[in-house]
Amino acid sequence: MLKLTAVSVNHRTASVDARERIYYNSEEIRRVSEKLRSVARESLIVSTCNRTELYLVPYHEPLTNSDLYEMVRQAKGLHDGEFHARYETFEGFEAIRHLFTVATGADSLMVGDIQILGQVKDAYNVGVELGTVGTVLHHASQVALKVGKRAKSETKISEGAVSVSYAAVELAQKVFGNLGGRTAMLIGAGETAELAAKDLKSKEIGKLLIANRTIERAQNLIAEMGMGEAIPLDAMTAHLPSVDIVVSSVAGNDYILNREMVGAAMKGRPDRPLLIIDIGLPRNVDPNVRKVTNVFLNDMDSLNLIVEKNMQMRRKEIPAGNRFFF
Numbered sequence: 001m002l003k004l005t006a007v008s009v010n011h012r013t014a015s016v017d018a019r020e021r022i023y024y025n026s027e028e029i030r031r032v033s034e035k036l037r038s039v040a041r042e043s044l045i046v047s048t049c050n051r052t053e054l055y056l057v058p059y060h061e062p063l064t065n066s067d068l069y070e071m072v073r074q075a076k077g078l079h080d081g082e083f084h085a086r087y088e089t090f091e092g093f094e095a096i097r098h099l100f101t102v103a104t105g106a107d108s109l110m111v112g113d114i115q116i117l118g119q120v121k122d123a124y125n126v127g128v129e130l131g132t133v134g135t136v137l138h139h140a141s142q143v144a145l146k147v148g149k150r151a152k153s154e155t156k157i158s159e160g161a162v163s164v165s166y167a168a169v170e171l172a173q174k175v176f177g178n179l180g181g182r183t184a185m186l187i188g189a190g191e192t193a194e195l196a197a198k199d200l201k202s203k204e205i206g207k208l209l210i211a212n213r214t215i216e217r218a219q220n221l222i223a224e225m226g227m228g229e230a231i232p233l234d235a236m237t238a239h240l241p242s243v244d245i246v247v248s249s250v251a252g253n254d255y256i257l258n259r260e261m262v263g264a265a266m267k268g269r270p271d272r273p274l275l276i277i278d279i280g281l282p283r284n285v286d287p288n289v290r291k292v293t294n295v296f297l298n299d300m301d302s303l304n305l306i307v308e309k310n311m312q313m314r315r316k317e318i319p320a321g322n323r324f325f326f
Contacts, residue, residue, distance in 0.1 A: 004136055005058065006095040007068035007087055010051040011109040014085035021083060022052045022076055026126070032075045033132045039063070039071075042134040044141065046102065046123040048116065050109045053102070055095065057136050065089040096140050103148035104321045111315055112159070117148040151321035156313060165195035165247075167306045168277040171298060172245045173203055175275050183207040185243045187236060187257075188250035189217040192279060196247050197225055209243065211236040213250075240265035246276045248284040258286040266292055279303065 009022050024032065024047040036043040042057040054072050056063065063071075069087050073079070090098045101107040103120045124141040127133035133141065176182055184205050186193045189212040200208060208228035212218035218230035231239060233256075240246070240262065250256060257276070266274065271294070278285040278299045290297045 003057075003092045004055060004095045004140065005063060005068065005092075006053060006055045006090045006098060007065070007072055008051060008053040008090070008098070009069075009072065009085050009087045010053070010107070013087055018083070018085040019050060019052070021078060022072065022085065023047055023049065024052060024076070028076070029123075029126060030130060033127065033130050035075065036071070036132065040132075042127075042137045043132045044123055044127045044137050046120060048119050051102070055099065055137060055140075057134065096144075099140055099144045100147050100324075101322075103144040104151035104318075104324075105148070106151075106318045106321055111311060111318070112152075114152070117145065117152065120148065121145055147321075147324045150324045151317075154324075155317045155320040159310070159313070164279050164300065164303050165192050165249075166199050167303045167310075168196055168247050168279055168298075169199040169203055171277065171303070171306065172200075172247075172275055175273070175296065176244060179203045179205045179245075181206050182244040183209065183242060184245040184247065185209040185211060185236065185239060187211050187233070187246065187248040187284065188280070189214070189221045190249060190251075192249040193247070194221055194224075196249070196279075197221060197228070201225055201227060209239055211239075237261050237265065240274075241268050244273075244275065246274070247279065248276070249279045250284055251280070252284070253282055255286040256284050257289060259288040259292060262289045262295055263292045266294060270294065277303070 009019065011019070024045060029045045029047065033043055033045060036056065040056040040058050044055040046053045052072060054068060056068070068089060073083060103117055105112040105116050108116055124133060124145070127137065173179060179200070182205060184200050186197055186209070189210055193210070197208065197210065209231055210218040210221055210228055211231045211233050213233045215230055215232055222228040222230050248256065273294045273296060276285055276289060276295060276297045278297065281300065283299055285297060287297070289295055
């Protein structure tokens with residue numbers, strides 16, 4: 001009986017640089033899948049920022065571990081001496097079990113990753129479209145997708161913030177509850193601010209301001225989000241009296257908000273709290289801001305405590321998800 005076999009280069013076995021080099025885009029997956037027809041009855045390629053995996057049902061005898069790895073490496077034009085990464089291999093039941101742990105997010109760098117289930121589904125759909133997914137991989141993939149859905153809906157493996165930007169938004173929601181009537185100001189328009197903006201939008205924030213040194217970048221982010229107002233960085237203090245939440249993530253060695261600025265903004269709103277979340281490195285906000293009445297300042301250290309606590313909670317949910325396997 002021919003067995004399913006798999007090889008995985010992932011966040012446990014390879015550096016970020018190595019994972020980037022062995023990542024397959026959609027065109028490469030299609031090209032390589034066609035080539036694999038000569039050695040395998042069925043094949044499936046899953047490739048994300050944290051893993052590249054090849055699942056095969058070979059025609060004849062099972063391929064060796066090194067055979068599988070060479071297929072993955074050489075298909076990217078990466079040869080011995082130029083590129084090498086550690087890898088994991090799985091056969092039969094263990095290959096199926098591994099696919100299940102991937103689909104549930106239990107094997108992700110960020111346990112409970114909400115994107116991986118969709119990425120496995122996309123890989124399966126491509127395999128179906130190309131005709132490289134047959135009976136074995138069809139059944140394994142369908143069950144893996146069901147297991148992934150159950151793990152996310154019936155356990156807490158995907159609950160709780162595990163990114164700093166999402167932790168910031170989760171904190172804001174804990175402080176204010178419904179964010180629909182609140183105004184948030186993002187200081188900065190880089191990648192971290194973009195993630196925070198998307199998370200705020202998903203929580204239905206009432207109003208969003210984005211302050212940035214380059215106003216065009218803030219405007220581009222707003223256009224992408226479909227909501228918000230761009231303001232110059234030097235106008236942020238003028239808006240402080242009207243906002244409820246500030247999330248700051250700009251580069252620089254000097255504080256962009258100090259005690260005097262925030263104190264002046266709070267004079268006209270003595271009974272209205274202001275939550276400031278500083279996710280800049282180095283810090284953007286003078287720690288003395290905490291001394292201003294009704295101002296609550298959180299920085300990376302406090303957010304990382306939230307992230308780690310939630311990661312521990314997610315790890316505890318892995319056994320609960322495993323019960324769906326068989």
